[in-house]
Amino acid sequence: MIWPDIAALLLTRLEWAILSYFLFVNGFYALQLISAGWDMWEYTLKARGANRWRVLGSRVAPRISMIVPARNEAATIAQSVQALLALHYPNLEIVVVNDGSGDGTLDVLREEYDLVPIHPIYQKHIQSRPVRGLYWSRRHANLLLVDKYVGGKADAQNAGLNLATGELICVSDADTLIEPDALQRMVRPFLEPDVVAVGGTIRVANGSLVRSGRVTTPRAPRTPLAGFQAIEYLRAFLFGRLGWNRLGGNLIISGAFGLFRREAFIAVGGYAHDTVGEDMEVIVRLRRHGREHNRPRRVAFIPDPVAWTEVPESLAALGRQRDRWHRGLAQVMWRHRRLCFNPRYGVLGMVVYPLFLLVELCAPVVEAMGLVGLLAGLLLGVVNLPFAFLFFLVAYGVNVVLTLVTLVLEEVNFHRYEGLGDRLILLAWAVLEPLGYRQLTVLWRLRGLLNFARGRTDWGAMERRGFTGSARPTSRSPSGPSRTTAA
Amino acid sequence: MTADALLVPVVIIECILAMDALMVFLGHGLWLRWHRSRSSARVGQARAALATALDDPSPPEALLRLVRALSPRWQVRLLVDAARNLSGDRRERISMLAREAGLVDGARAWCHSRFWWRRLHGARLLTVLGHGEPVMPALLADPHPAVRAQAVEWAADHPTPGVIDALLYLLDDESGLTRYTVRDSLLRMGDAVIEPLVSCLSRHTSRQVEAALEVATGLADPRFLAPALAACSNRLPRARVLGATLLGAVGGRDGAKALMALLADPEPGVRASASQALGRLGYWPAAPRLAPLLRDLVWSVRREAGLALRAFGAPGVLYLRRLLSDDDPFAVDMARQILDLPDVVWQPASPSP
Numbered sequence: 001m002i003w004p005d006i007a008a009l010l011l012t013r014l015e016w017a018i019l020s021y022f023l024f025v026n027g028f029y030a031l032q033l034i035s036a037g038w039d040m041w042e043y044t045l046k047a048r049g050a051n052r053w054r055v056l057g058s059r060v061a062p063r064i065s066m067i068v069p070a071r072n073e074a075a076t077i078a079q080s081v082q083a084l085l086a087l088h089y090p091n092l093e094i095v096v097v098n099d100g101s102g103d104g105t106l107d108v109l110r111e112e113y114d115l116v117p118i119h120p121i122y123q124k125h126i127q128s129r130p131v132r133g134l135y136w137s138r139r140h141a142n143l144l145l146v147d148k149y150v151g152g153k154a155d156a157q158n159a160g161l162n163l164a165t166g167e168l169i170c171v172s173d174a175d176t177l178i179e180p181d182a183l184q185r186m187v188r189p190f191l192e193p194d195v196v197a198v199g200g201t202i203r204v205a206n207g208s209l210v211r212s213g214r215v216t217t218p219r220a221p222r223t224p225l226a227g228f229q230a231i232e233y234l235r236a237f238l239f240g241r242l243g244w245n246r247l248g249g250n251l252i253i254s255g256a257f258g259l260f261r262r263e264a265f266i267a268v269g270g271y272a273h274d275t276v277g278e279d280m281e282v283i284v285r286l287r288r289h290g291r292e293h294n295r296p297r298r299v300a301f302i303p304d305p306v307a308w309t310e311v312p313e314s315l316a317a318l319g320r321q322r323d324r325w326h327r328g329l330a331q332v333m334w335r336h337r338r339l340c341f342n343p344r345y346g347v348l349g350m351v352v353y354p355l356f357l358l359v360e361l362c363a364p365v366v367e368a369m370g371l372v373g374l375l376a377g378l379l380l381g382v383v384n385l386p387f388a389f390l391f392f393l394v395a396y397g398v399n400v401v402l403t404l405v406t407l408v409l410e411e412v413n414f415h416r417y418e419g420l421g422d423r424l425i426l427l428a429w430a431v432l433e434p435l436g437y438r439q440l441t442v443l444w445r446l447r448g449l450l451n452f453a454r455g456r457t458d459w460g461a462m463e464r465r466g467f468t469g470s471a472r473p474t475s476r477s478p479s480g481p482s483r484t485t486a487a
Numbered sequence: 488m489t490a491d492a493l494l495v496p497v498v499i500i501e502c503i504l505a506m507d508a509l510m511v512f513l514g515h516g517l518w519l520r521w522h523r524s525r526s527s528a529r530v531g532q533a534r535a536a537l538a539t540a541l542d543d544p545s546p547p548e549a550l551l552r553l554v555r556a557l558s559p560r561w562q563v564r565l566l567v568d569a570a571r572n573l574s575g576d577r578r579e580r581i582s583m584l585a586r587e588a589g590l591v592d593g594a595r596a597w598c599h600s601r602f603w604w605r606r607l608h609g610a611r612l613l614t615v616l617g618h619g620e621p622v623m624p625a626l627l628a629d630p631h632p633a634v635r636a637q638a639v640e641w642a643a644d645h646p647t648p649g650v651i652d653a654l655l656y657l658l659d660d661e662s663g664l665t666r667y668t669v670r671d672s673l674l675r676m677g678d679a680v681i682e683p684l685v686s687c688l689s690r691h692t693s694r695q696v697e698a699a700l701e702v703a704t705g706l707a708d709p710r711f712l713a714p715a716l717a718a719c720s721n722r723l724p725r726a727r728v729l730g731a732t733l734l735g736a737v738g739g740r741d742g743a744k745a746l747m748a749l750l751a752d753p754e755p756g757v758r759a760s761a762s763q764a765l766g767r768l769g770y771w772p773a774a775p776r777l778a779p780l781l782r783d784l785v786w787s788v789r790r791e792a793g794l795a796l797r798a799f800g801a802p803g804v805l806y807l808r809r810l811l812s813d814d815d816p817f818a819v820d821m822a823r824q825i826l827d828l829p830d831v832v833w834q835p836a837s838p839s840p
Contacts, residue, residue: 123790386491397501400501415515418516423512
């Protein structure tokens with residue numbers, strides 16, 4: 001056998017392996033879609049006509065502490081805090097953590113909210129960088145400011161956690177736009193004692209009309225990059241995470257907006273400092289700890305749109321973000337490798353972990369191998385052109401069908417995009433997204449894997465345009481909705 | 488069959504699915520827009536007529552005609568929106584209108600459906616529109632938790648002895664949603680539940696007592712003194728914690744004595760709760776018993792004892808100053824922190840029970 005024959009044989013085998021992977025992954029997606037549809041149906045029936053406002057007058061509503069880390073947010077922090085104070089929830093505490101800002105964030109808050117120093121006696125459950133001062137607002141009795149030395153987002157959240165007094169902890173970014181009644185919707189799953197964390201749908205705010213920290217008119221993004229991400233977010237939340245809900249496999253609650261049971265969060269030691277995927281890592285730890293100690297461990301997801309975030313609009317920033325997300329995923333999978341096919345952890349070890357490994361972590365490798373193998377096969381004449389074209393059509397078709405069904409779920413249940421123009425724009429992004437953009441994300445995720453192998457742990461910088469349209473650089477994490485389940 | 492021949496039907500199926508999804512996506516939006524535009528004029532007219540008719544005591548025949556001309560969905564929306572924001576006579580009129588329009592009968596029929604979502608929808612309508620008797624009390628024992636919780640929500644406005652007994656029975660329901668709604672409804676009922684709750688607390692010794700004690704703490708009535716004293720000797724630590732909290736809410740000399748006895752409880756949560764309750768009552772004769780608790784091994788007990796001493800004023804501060812020269816470094820540290828507290832004190836709320 002000569003070398004070209006060996007290469008041809010290898011390529012044929014590779015193509016079969018990739019075809020099997022393709023069938024397996026898409027079969028799993030179909031299952032996830034059915035699960036998501038079922039969950040959405042049940043959720044909508046339960047929510048139809050419910051009097052959510054009743055919780056506002058309830059004396060037994062669980063206390064929520066919202067922890068908001070802020071670093072160099074002087075330009076927007078006052079408005080962000082104002083929007084949080086206006087959230088419709090009766091028993092809410094806002095804990096803003098100034099993570100060593102050097103731009104006067106602390107001064108802005110002191111002036112705006114009439115902050116005075118306080119000396120509460122509290123227990124440091126979780127280690128964090130030293131706290132320089134604690135302030136309490138004379139204007140809003142439920143506003144507390146923690147001023148600490150710089151230590152990163154996870155460290156700031158841990159510092160806030162020590163001071164928080166709520167039964168439930170809400171983590172959010174200073175620039176996440178939260179729906180006014182989001183907490184009322186998010187709190188419902190916690191009425192069951194086995195739930196430790198709840199996430200909701202995060203949407204892309206780029207292009208929408210924003211007033212006073214609220215998305216007043218949701219609109220489809222007009223720029224391709226934001227538009228593709230809007231489609232990705234819808235797919236990731238409405239079909240990815242909702243699909244996992246019934247299958248018991250939710251491993252991610254977005255760092256941009258999530259609700260946790262404080263007791264469980266403290267029991268696992270809060271956020272880890274040494275990973276860039278801390279939002280996923282803490283969920284895996286919560287579930288693992290629950291299993292190991294026979295404690296509550298259910299992670300729930302509600303499909304309601306609860307918050308809006310700004311996504312990167314430059315290729316460089318988006319590339320860095322995806323690199324970091326995939327690096328974070330790899331770090332978490334590696335750190336918790338003992339879960340893999342470990343019957344002690346039940347569904348988490350036997351199903352969820354292996355699927356995340358295969359479907360999420362390895363996807364870019366397999367996709368890249370498929371693309372390279374296809375090109376090589378065509379060059380060597382191992383794969384014939386009509387087959388390659390048909391296979392491409394099938395793969396493209398699966399992607400588009402999954403996205404369109406997700407859009408249907410959104411339209412029928414939430415109908416957030418009112419205008420016909422917006423729906424047509426979304427459709428355009430849905431059809432174009434698999435052509436080029438998806439391949440780019442494969443490259444970025446591969447780079448993330450490579451950087452993980454090199455041991456890189458930095459967050460990278462991101463440029464945000466801001467909801468008012470002016471560009472402002474920031475060095476902190478974008479803390480968007482984390483990884484997305486790409487179809 | 489070749490691979491090519493297999494792929495062609497797959498592509499065709501995908502095309503069909505994509506076209507279907509596309510039609511639903513665009514069609515639904517267009518239908519919704521058409522439906523809204525078609526109904527908006529009539530709904531606006533009915534809404535305006537409703538606003539006028541609410542203060543008019545004459546039979547609202549014209550309004551009834553307008554309401555009946557709307558689709559059932561819009562009828563529900565119109566009347567439910569109005570009923571949620573009204574009370575008293577106006578709400579009664581909405582309720583009467585809903586009955587005349589046939590919505591109440593429809594909702595009652597749904598409450599007997601074998602599908603839980605129909606029962607839930609019916610229960611929700613009857614909660615807002617009224618006329619829930621005799622259907623709703625039966626739903627308090629519904630097999631679906633969401634329906635049960637809705638019936639409990641309805642019960643908050645109907646504090647009859649039978650309904651209250653049913654709610655007390657549901658205090659330890661298997662569903663968290665139902666338990667939450669029961670506690671909320673009992674608190675909303677207020678005075679009407681006190682006697683039944685006192686009797687419930689004297690009858691039961693299980694998890695139901697814990698939930699009942701939480702409700703009693705929210706109501707804070709002196710009639711709960713006897714059950715609170717009984718709870719303080721309950722074998723369950725959680726019940727003793729709640730008993731101490733309740734005593735802190737209802738007060739009384741007997742209560743303060745029982746709280747002082749709980750300062751020696753083996754459970755740290757009970758000691759902390761008793762300290763907090765004594766601080767809340769400002770019962771300064773307890774200061775000599777609280778001071779040694781600043782040497783307790785558990786931080787939360789030391790903190791609550793220290794804060795209670797501070798709440799007593801001069802007698803408590805005297806004990807705190809003495810503790811500054813104590814042999815136990817933890818007691819010294821806590822006393823120092825308490826004495827260092829400035830006038831503006833931010834007190835974190837105790838975690839919800």
